[in-house]
Amino acid sequence: MTDIPRPAAAVGVTPTTFDRLFDEEYARVAAIARRVLGDPDAAEDVAQEVFLDLHRRFGDNPGAQAPAWARTAAAHTALNLIRTSRRRAVREKLYAAEPGAAHDPEAAVVTAETTLAVRSALARIPKGQATVLILRYSGLSYAEMASALGIGVNAVGTRLRRAEARLRKEIGDASV
Amino acid sequence: MHPSDGTLRRSLDEPIAVTGAERKHVASCARCAERIRRISADAGAVHAMLRSPNAGVDVAAARVRLARTEAASITGAPMHRSARIPRPGTGRANRLIAGLGLAAAASVVLVVSGGAEDFLSLFQPSQLAAVPVTASDVRSLAGLASYGSVTGGSSIIFEPEPNAADAGAAADLGTPVVGDLPAGTTAAPQYAVVSGGVVTFTFSKDLAEAAAARAGGQLPAMPGGLDGSTLSVLVAPAVVVSYGVDPASLLRGASLPSGQAFIVVETRTPTVTSTGVTVRQLEEYLLSVPGIPPAVASEIRALGDPTQAIPIPIPVDVASGSPVTVNGASGLLIGDSTGLGSAVIWQRNGVVYAIAGTLTSNEVLGIARSTR
Numbered sequence: 343m344t345d346i347p348r349p350a351a352a353v354g355v356t357p358t359t360f361d362r363l364f365d366e367e368y369a370r371v372a373a374i375a376r377r378v379l380g381d382p383d384a385a386e387d388v389a390q391e392v393f394l395d396l397h398r399r400f401g402d403n404p405g406a407q408a409p410a411w412a413r414t415a416a417a418h419t420a421l422n423l424i425r426t427s428r429r430r431a432v433r434e435k436l437y438a439a440e441p442g443a444a445h446d447p448e449a450a451v452v453t454a455e456t457t458l459a460v461r462s463a464l465a466r467i468p469k470g471q472a473t474v475l476i477l478r479y480s481g482l483s484y485a486e487m488a489s490a491l492g493i494g495v496n497a498v499g500t501r502l503r504r505a506e507a508r509l510r511k512e513i514g515d516a517s518v
Numbered sequence: 519m520h521p522s523d524g525t526l527r528r529s530l531d532e533p534i535a536v537t538g539a540e541r542k543h544v545a546s547c548a549r550c551a552e553r554i555r556r557i558s559a560d561a562g563a564v565h566a567m568l569r570s571p572n573a574g575v576d577v578a579a580a581r582v583r584l585a586r587t588e589a590a591s592i593t594g595a596p597m598h599r600s601a602r603i604p605r606p607g608t609g610r611a612n613r614l615i616a617g618l619g620l621a622a623a624a625s626v627v628l629v630v631s632g633g634a635e636d637f638l639s640l641f642q643p644s645q646l647a648a649v650p651v652t653a654s655d656v657r658s659l660a661g662l663a664s665y666g667s668v669t670g671g672s673s674i675i676f677e678p679e680p681n682a683a684d685a686g687a688a689a690d691l692g693t694p695v696v697g698d699l700p701a702g703t704t705a706a707p708q709y710a711v712v713s714g715g716v717v718t719f720t721f722s723k724d725l726a727e728a729a730a731a732r733a734g735g736q737l738p739a740m741p742g743g744l745d746g747s748t749l750s751v752l753v754a755p756a757v758v759v760s761y762g763v764d765p766a767s768l769l770r771g772a773s774l775p776s777g778q779a780f781i782v783v784e785t786r787t788p789t790v791t792s793t794g795v796t797v798r799q800l801e802e803y804l805l806s807v808p809g810i811p812p813a814v815a816s817e818i819r820a821l822g823d824p825t826q827a828i829p830i831p832i833p834v835d836v837a838s839g840s841p842v843t844v845n846g847a848s849g850l851l852i853g854d855s856t857g858l859g860s861a862v863i864w865q866r867n868g869v870v871y872a873i874a875g876t877l878t879s880n881e882v883l884g885i886a887r888s889t890r
Contacts, residue, residue, distance in 0.1 A: 364584070369575040377570040385573075386580065393584055405669030406718075414713075418677075460567045469677055470688035470711060479568040484528055484535070492714030492755050495535070497690040500524030504687060506560040513567065 358402035364393055367409050371416040374480045378420035378464065380457060388419045410490035417476040424465045463512035471505035478502055519543070520550055527557050664729040665804060666721040677711045682759070685709035689755040694784045694871060696759070697888030700881045702778055705762040711755055714785075718750040721800060726807055733809020744803060747794025756785035761875075780859075780875020780882070782889060787868050844871075844886045853879055862886045 371392055376385035392415045400408060464472045470491075477487050488495045521529075521540045529536040529544075536544070544550045679685035686693035688711040696707075723737070723745035730737045762779035792800060805815055842851040842862065849864030852874075860882045861874035871889065873882050 361581075364581055365577055368577050368580055372575050372580075373570065373573075376573060377568060380570070382573040382575075386575070390580065390584055390587065394587055397584075397588065405667075407669060468679060468684040468688060470679070470684070475564065475568060478531075479565060479570075484532055493690055495528070496522070496524055498524070499526075499528035500522065500690070501687065503523045503527035503557060503560075506527075506557075506564045509567065510560050510563050 360397055360400070360402045360404055363396075363404060363408055363412070367412050368393065370480070371412050374413055374416040374476060375420040377476055377480055378417065378461070379423060380461070384423070385420070388416055388423070391419055392416050407489070410486065413477060413480070413482065413486075414473065414490040417473045417480075418469070421464065421469055421472050421476070424461050425469070459513055460509075463509055466512055467505065467508045471501060471508055474498065474501045475505045475509060520547065520553075523553065523557065526550070526554050527561070530554075530558055530561060665726045665807065665810075666719055667725075669718050669720075677713070679709040679711055682707075682709055685711050685757045685759070689757045689785070691755075691757055691784055691786065691869065693757050694759060694782050694889050696761075696782060696885055697890065698884055699761070700778065700780075700877060700885065703761055705779075708760045708764065710758045710760070712758060714755040718748055720746065720748045721794075721804075722746075729810075730808045735808025737808075738803070738806050741795055741799055741803065743794040744800070745794075747800060748792060749797060749800055750791045754786035756783050758783050763875075778876055780873060780877055780885065782885070783870075783872040783874075785870055787865060787870050842883060844883070849886070851879055851883065 368389060372382075372385050372389040375388035375392075376382055379385050379388070392412050395415065396404060396408060396412055404411075464475070474487060474491065477490060482490065484495045484498045487498045491498065491501075493501070521536070521544065525536065525540065526544070529540075544554065677688065679688055682693035682695070693709065721744055723740065727737050759782040760779070761781070763781065795803075804810065839850045839852045842849045842864075844862065844864040845866075847864045847866040849862055852861040852863070859874060859876040860879045861872060862879075862882045863870065863872040864886065865871070871886070873886050873889070875882065877885075
């Protein structure tokens with residue numbers, strides 16, 4: 343374990359395994375949620391929720407599976423947000439918050455429509471497929487995804503392939 | 519032979535994953551070249567779709583925010599947002615079904631370390647054996663924590679799936695299809711996948727000595743390689759098909775509905791691996807440690823000799839088991855002594871099936887024998 347600077351909240355307190363896990367994984371977990379939601383604030387809400395739940399479930403000394411659990415939970419929680427009854431409100435927020443909208447109105451409309459279509463498609467495809475897409479394009483290796491999803495590395499490739507074909511088909515069908 | 523789509527997809531990201539033979543084949547196969555082109559085009563398009571701008575994250579501030587939320591939850595102040603990640607429940611009403619999940623988890627294809635070579639050899643048990651346990655819930659080796667460290671085991675994630683095909687694809691299994699539904703079944707099936715996971719126990723001489731000392735005894739002579747040896751149970755993802763009940767509610771600890779309801783569970787036979795010593799050596803040694811609690815000893819005995827039989831722990835306070843045959847495969851019928859329902863579990867070709875619900879023994883057997 344590397345020597346990571348302790349956050350201000352933990353100064354004077356012996357860092358726990360959970361503290362180290364938080365320092366090492368928080369940015370990655372937030373990035374996974376951001377890839378789904380597009381909005382950094384909403385993504386941090388998800389990251390907070392994930393670590394809150396992780397701490398409740400595993401305590402101060404989560405095991406070796408905790409990073410994989412946190413990453414998968416981030417993808418699931420963010421995907422839930424765009425799939426549940428709150429999706430309309432979230433999507434409207436995402437639509438309004440799309441980066442670059444202020445500079446080139448025409449390009450911004452195209453970008454926003456594409457982004458909305460992608461998230462809408464992510465919400466329609468099977469969640470297992472959406473999860474593997476998000477984890478892969480967030481930089482997880484096949485071994486890490488296999489560990490996070492509880493499947494073999496070969497099954498990861500199969501699921502990822504199906505997911506990519508399905509997402510592309512969904513986007514095509516939506517006539518972006 | 520043409521590599522699978524999954525192998526070709528992985529080869530784009532991790533070329534080393536492709537074997538020499540596969541690489542040679544792909545280099546000379548026009549059909550595979552076209553498949554790779556199509557797979558690569560889809561991957562490139564999706565990569566562009568899922569681009570995400572980098573954003574700075576203040577980890578220290580985030581830690582402060584989490585600490586405040588946790589403090590607020592302790593003092594009863596409203597939290598930012600409730601946690602919604604599904605978790606397994608422990609309610610009494612789902613004990614039978616939870617027991618089935620447990621049985622699937624405890625059933626094993628044993629992979630025992632082969633001594634000096636540390637090579638894993640595979641055993642395929644052909645029998646199911648009822649193992650009475652008194653603990654109402656098996657705690658994923660948690661009772662062993664006094665003798666070593668236990669990692670993993672709690673990261674179970676429950677995923678509803680829209681249909682049988684998606685559920686099967688998510689678990690990398692064929693989804694079980696029930697042929698004969700019991701009379702009166704009107705509910706449409708719901709599909710879900712429960713994630714797999716690995717629970718690993720690492721034996722610690724120091725912890726075991728401390729536990730023995732607390733019991734006023736000393737550790738018996740230790741076989742070579744025991745200190746630091748590991749025992750891992752790998753549970754594959756499971757497909758759950760449910761009729762008349764939302765399986766997610768069961769995992770949250772809700773009661774079974776009063777009407778007719780049942781679930782069908784399918785998972786690959788879990789595996790147990792060990793390093794340092796064999797599973798049997800580790801079990802026998804743990805049972806000889808002074809002061810080992812009866813409940814923990816039951817859990818250890820529940821593993822039994824998995825080279826011969828898949829152990830199905832049955833909570834004796836609520837159920838009893840008897841051997842049955844399901845289309846030629848040996849199985850175990852579990853009758854619930856509280857009148858809650860029945861369950862049957864069987865194994866075929868490395869896959870474990872289980873059916874449980876508010877049904878009679880004959881009804882669950884009928885469903886089992888019609889399931890393909």
